Each structure stands twice: as structure tokens, then as C-alpha cells.
Amino acid sequence: MRRLFAMIRNEFLREFAYPLSLIFFILLPVLFTAAVGTGLSGMMNPDESDPEEFRTRLYVLQADSDPLVDAFLETLETVNLVTEVVETLPEDTFGLEIPTDFSERLLAGSAVTVTLHTLPNSTASQAVEQYVRAAQGRVGGAALIAKLGVEQARATGAVNTEAEEADFFNHVLEKTLEDARNPAAVAEVRWPEGVDAPQVERDMATSNEQASAGQLVTWVQITLLGAAEVLVNEKQGGTLKRMLVCPTARGAILTGKLLARLALGLFQMALLLAGGALIFGVQWGKDPVAVAVISLAFALATVGLGMFIATIVRTPGQANSVVVGLSMGMAALGGAWYPLEITPAFYQQVVKILPSSWAMRAYTDLLARGATLVDVLPHAGILLGFAVLFTTLGILRFRSYGR
Amino acid sequence: MALVEVRNLVKQYTAGGPNAVDDVSFEIQAGEIFSLLGPNGAGKTTTISMISTLLRPTSGAITVNGCDVLGDPMGVRRSIGVVPQDLALYDELSARENLRFWGEMRGLHGDGLKQEIDEKLRLMDLTNRAADRVKTFSGGMKRRLNLAVGLLGNPPLVMLDEPTVAIDPQSRRYILDWVKDMNTKGLTVLYTTHYMEEAQELSHRIGIIDQGKLIAIGALEELTRLVGEHETLILTLYQESGGTQLAEAVAGLEGILQASAHDGEVVLNVASAETALPTALGQASLLGLSVRTIEIREPNLETVFLHLTGRALRD
Numbered sequence A: 001m002r003r004l005f006a007m008i009r010n011e012f013l014r015e016f017a018y019p020l021s022l023i024f025f026i027l028l029p030v031l032f033t034a035a036v037g038t039g040l041s042g043m044m045n046p047d048e049s050d051p052e053e054f055r056t057r058l059y060v061l062q063a064d065s066d067p068l069v070d071a072f073l074e075t076l077e078t079v080n081l082v083t084e085v086v087e088t089l090p091e092d093t094f095g096l097e098i099p100t101d102f103s104e105r106l107l108a109g110s111a112v113t114v115t116l117h118t119l120p121n122s123t124a125s126q127a128v129e130q131y132v133r134a135a136q137g138r139v140g141g142a143a144l145i146a147k148l149g150v151e152q153a154r155a156t157g158a159v160n161t162e163a164e165e166a167d168f169f170n171h172v173l174e175k176t177l178e179d180a181r182n183p184a185a186v187a188e189v190r191w192p193e194g195v196d197a198p199q200v201e202r203d204m205a206t207s208n209e210q211a212s213a214g215q216l217v218t219w220v221q222i223t224l225l226g227a228a229e230v231l232v233n234e235k236q237g238g239t240l241k242r243m244l245v246c247p248t249a250r251g252a253i254l255t256g257k258l259l260a261r262l263a264l265g266l267f268q269m270a271l272l273l274a275g276g277a278l279i280f281g282v283q284w285g286k287d288p289v290a291v292a293v294i295s296l297a298f299a300l301a302t303v304g305l306g307m308f309i310a311t312i313v314r315t316p317g318q319a320n321s322v323v324v325g326l327s328m329g330m331a332a333l334g335g336a337w338y339p340l341e342i343t344p345a346f347y348q349q350v351v352k353i354l355p356s357s358w359a360m361r362a363y364t365d366l367l368a369r370g371a372t373l374v375d376v377l378p379h380a381g382i383l384l385g386f387a388v389l390f391t392t393l394g395i396l397r398f399r400s401y402g403r
Numbered sequence B: 001m002a003l004v005e006v007r008n009l010v011k012q013y014t015a016g017g018p019n020a021v022d023d024v025s026f027e028i029q030a031g032e033i034f035s036l037l038g039p040n041g042a043g044k045t046t047t048i049s050m051i052s053t054l055l056r057p058t059s060g061a062i063t064v065n066g067c068d069v070l071g072d073p074m075g076v077r078r079s080i081g082v083v084p085q086d087l088a089l090y091d092e093l094s095a096r097e098n099l100r101f102w103g104e105m106r107g108l109h110g111d112g113l114k115q116e117i118d119e120k121l122r123l124m125d126l127t128n129r130a131a132d133r134v135k136t137f138s139g140g141m142k143r144r145l146n147l148a149v150g151l152l153g154n155p156p157l158v159m160l161d162e163p164t165v166a167i168d169p170q171s172r173r174y175i176l177d178w179v180k181d182m183n184t185k186g187l188t189v190l191y192t193t194h195y196m197e198e199a200q201e202l203s204h205r206i207g208i209i210d211q212g213k214l215i216a217i218g219a220l221e222e223l224t225r226l227v228g229e230h231e232t233l234i235l236t237l238y239q240e241s242g243g244t245q246l247a248e249a250v251a252g253l254e255g256i257l258q259a260s261a262h263d264g265e266v267v268l269n270v271a272s273a274e275t276a277l278p279t280a281l282g283q284a285s286l287l288g289l290s291v292r293t294i295e296i297r298e299p300n301l302e303t304v305f306l307h308l309t310g311r312a313l314r315d
């Protein structure tokens, strides 16, 4: 037991012998989380970022401007279109002709025909048509309400002159459209005291959640797979032989080395979990025990794989290439760099051979879908299976290591 | 009973390949300094590695302090300290941290460990550098620390594998004196080297190893007797060209077994320098040659090795 502690202590002392190593251990992971989080937010939630980029441009030809036409254009803007009023409609793009009798007919309650020029081969055509219909419907409805309002007001003598009527009409129209634009104000739901609002279940993690989980898996994987380097490095330095002639069993030596790496990995994980929560506001699910269980299982699987590789590689250079290549490869393929949900079903099946994919799956379930310990136990079980497999192979190989 | 018993030891690194150690047998008595002397690649490190349980023997048996290397490797490891040929230290840690870690790996702890560390630092004259990283040490200091680590826990047997390779003369002197000193305090030492002077100076008994085989074993006098009662007589002449002439003249004369010349230097293998010297000097004056220096060499391990293998030790 004492010797295991000595080996763990030794690993920490050497890992942090130089402050520079902290850069790799914690600073870079945090910077990457920030960078990747920002990058993903553009990809995953388009309307959160620069709006114009993702909206379709619609050129508008209009006879003259009046409050109803202006309201119509404004409404078009709120439904994912960018409008631009032009003298003549350009060819080969989306165009809209608003007739001169637009307001007149709308107020009379009769049908108005606007002409939409679409591109037959564009996938956006249907969407644009929907947007225009929706906007027209909203403005038509608001106009009707405003008209009825004015009639009411006239009957009660609240408005007398034509100017007053017009003002009242515009006021009601604007108010109606504004309310229609903010459905949240209407749809707010309150729950009785003492009752927890049900968690909103989402299909995918947010960009910061995906980045935090993904970068956690990536960087911790480097540390844990780093186990692949410890034997060959100590062999190179001659210290492995010295260890093997100490009155310490071979099994204890391998266990000590493995635990030492595991402890380092868990330490880094704890830092990154805390960093994700404090810096990026990631809420690691509602079940901290589940997060801990998945993190530990993933760490065991990965450090086991590292140790197994350690008994195979022959030079430090070789070990280093394997660690870097494998941890980057497994992180990328396993869904740490982009959500697995956006990949084809076939691909999602294939990457199940990677521990990292199970960790990412479990983290995403915990983060976005409100999963609890019971939900991710299968993931933990599979990760532990990996751990047992790799560690056993490593122990078998280490028995005759260097003999 | 001997502290170390090695019986018919064989090591083959690759099945069907050459024997790196080939049927080696010897014993080391408690309190002895035993040296394995042999050129590079002779099998010294391989032998030490098997005794220290690092390598499995292909065949043969080894017991250390009554423990079999295969049956009770932990018993063997408890009885030995090993100072490997190549430094085995953590460069990025301090001397004290190194000693602490290796002490813990030997099962030391608490006050006992602390005292051990202080004692070893003092012994190796490293006390005032204890807190510095090993990386900043000179070669000799690293060697001394390497040595100190091998002594932690004061095991009855310490194996030193070529501890003086590539160090300065002072550090070498320090180590040799220290080995002798520790031995007088009861430490048994297995020492390997390819320097015959070291083996000669330190050892109670010496095993000469070459190409995996132990070709001779015994105390220094026993080994030199193998060469026979011979001495080497070396004459240098003022006349560089006269060497061959003199060599030819003395060859075959009474008491002169071999004669060779190298420029002005004549090397004679003689039964006794006392009787051969007058003969040689007489021949020189007959030829009108004048002798500048005379050197008489007792047989040494170098000549023993040459005699047994036909090759020089330092080839």
C-alpha cells in the first residue's frame, strides 16, 4: 500500500516538476474549450450568432408605402427573411410584388394577391413561400382587429376626426403585431409552489456543453493514454529495472504505475469539470454521482488501454506517436469534436468500439436529456468492460516484460 | 554456506541464438569482494541481471542468501542492492526525493527512512546538494547518488555493474576506496569491470569471463600462476634499427622463451628475469647496441587474459 502511494506521489512530482507542464494539463484544455465552444455555437445554433448569414434575402417591389405595407415588411423580417425594397426585381432570386391596392383590399376584408417570384430549383423556395404566407396572415389578422377596434372606438365616441381614427388604427395594428411576435409573453407557464418544473429535454447538448464534454474527453484521454509512455520512459531511464529489483512484486509495480496515471487523469478531470461549470456555465446534469461514475469508468478504460499499449511499444518516440495519434483519433471519431447526433446511423454504430464514444454518449445524455445514474449505467458497464479487458491483457504481457 | 551460488547458468536471449552466458558456475562467500572481469559483451551484465531476478535464466540455478531466484524472487530482492551500469535516477527530482522514493520502494518508511536518507547523503558527500535536481549534478555526483540508492536498506549483498565507466579519476578513486571500506564493515560485493587494475586492487577473488564463459576463477596469485612462472622483460635501445637484430640474436638462448621487436623496443618472454637479463645485455654489447632502459613486468591479469584467450582484454 505504501509503495502504491510512493509511486503515485512520484508520478505527480515528476509530472509537475516544471510549471510549464501545467500549460498542457489545464490551460490549453480550457482555452480549447472556449475556442471550440464558440466555433460550435455558430454551427449548431445559427440564429444565436450573426443573423444575416443564415436568412434568405427577399427583394420587394412595392407601389407605395403606407402603415399596412410597412407592417407587412417588418413582419417578413421577423420570420427569417431579409427584405430589401427595389425599383425593379432582380432576376434569379426571390422577389415579391406588393400590389397598389394591398392596404385597401386588406381593410375591406377581401383577398389580396401578392406575387412571389421563387427559384424552382431552390430548396429554400418552399420555406420562403411559407414565410410570406405567415407574414400576410399575421398582418391581415392584425389589420382586421385594428379595423374592428376603430369601429368600436367610433361608436363609443372615443375617436372623432379622421386623423384620430388613423392614429388609433396604427396603434392597435402595431400592438397586435408586437404581441404576436413575442409568444413567450403569452405562453408563460407557472407551476404551483413546491412543484419542480419538468426538465426540458433536448436532443442535443448546447455548444458549450458539447465543447466542455468533448474537450474533457480529448485532454484527459491524452493524460490517461499517457500510461502507454511510462514503461518505456522508465525503461529508457533505467529506473524500470531498478524498480523491478526492489522487493516489490511485478503486479504491484504495474498497479502502482496504473493508479498513478489514473490519479493524474482524475485530477485533471476534476479540474476540467469544475472549469466547465465555473467558466462556461455548464451544468453537468442533475446527477453528480452519475457524472462521477461515468468519468471514473471512462478513466479506467482509457488508462487500461494505455497500460496495455505500454507493454507493446518499444521506444519513447513510438509511444508518444501512438498516444497523440490515438487520443486525437479516438476523440475525433468518438464524437468529442462534434456531436455524434449529426453523423450517419451507420457511423454511430461503428464508433461503438471506442470508449470515447460511450463517454460522449453518456455525458450528452446527462447534460442535455436529463439522464440519471440508472440511464447511464449501461454506458458505465461497457466502459468498465473495456477497462477489465485492457488491464487483463496488460497484466498478462507485463509478466514477461523485459525478460 | 556461500551467500551466492551460481550453478551451470545459461542465458540465451533468442531461442537457438548464441549463449550470452554459457554454463557459468561460481560462489561468493559472505564478506568477500568478488569481481567478474571481462571485455564488453562478455556477459557480465546478463549474469548480474539473472542474479538480481531481472532476467529469467534459460537454465541453471541461482540462490542468494538461501533464496532461489525463481522460487523466492522476493527473498532474493530483499537480500540485494543493485547499482546498475547505466544511471537509474529521476533527473527532474532532487537527490533527496530520489532517495526517498527508492527507499519507499524497498519498504522503508518513517524515521527509519529519514535516517537512511541522511546517512547515505553524508556517505556520498551529497548533503549540501540534497535539495537540488539531479539534472544539475556532475557525472561523478550522479554516479555517487546511483551508488547510494543501491545501498538503501543496507542489504547483505551489493552488486556493482561497471560503476566507474566514464567518470573522472577522483570519483573513481572515491568509489574504489568506498567499496573497500564498506567491505571491511561486512558488506559482500559482486563487482564487474573491464579494468584489470580495478579487479586486481579490490578483489579477494576474480572470475574472468569471455564470450559468456567463465574461463578462470580464483585469487589474483592463483590466476597469475596459470600463465606459468614467466616474466616479461622489456629493453629499449638507443639505436632504433637494432631491435630486430637483438631479438633474433637472443631468440632460442637459454631461459628466453619468446622474443619480439618493435622499433627500438625488444620484448622478451622469459622464465626468470634474473637469469635472462645478463644474457640479453651481453648479446646487446656484442652487437654494439647500447641499452637505454630496462623494465621487468610481473605477470598480471592482462597477461592472464592474453594467455587464456590469445586476445588483449581491451580489444
Ligand SMILES: Nc1ncnc2c1ncn2[C@@H]1O[C@H](COP(=O)(O)OP(=O)(O)O)[C@@H](O)[C@H]1O
Pocket (backbone or CB within 6 Å): B013, B014, B020, B038, B039, B040, B041, B042, B043, B044, B045, B046, B047
Ligand atoms: N537484451 C538483449 N538481447 C539480445 N542480446 C543481448 C541483450 N543484452 C545483451 N545481449 C548480448 O549478450 C551478450 C552479453 O552482453 P552483456 O551481458 O551486456 O555483456 P557485458 O555486460 O559483459 O558487456 C552480448 O553479446 C550482447 O550483445
Ligand SMILES: [Mg+2]
Pocket (backbone or CB within 6 Å): B041, B044, B045, B046, B085, B161, B162
Ligand atoms: Mg555490461
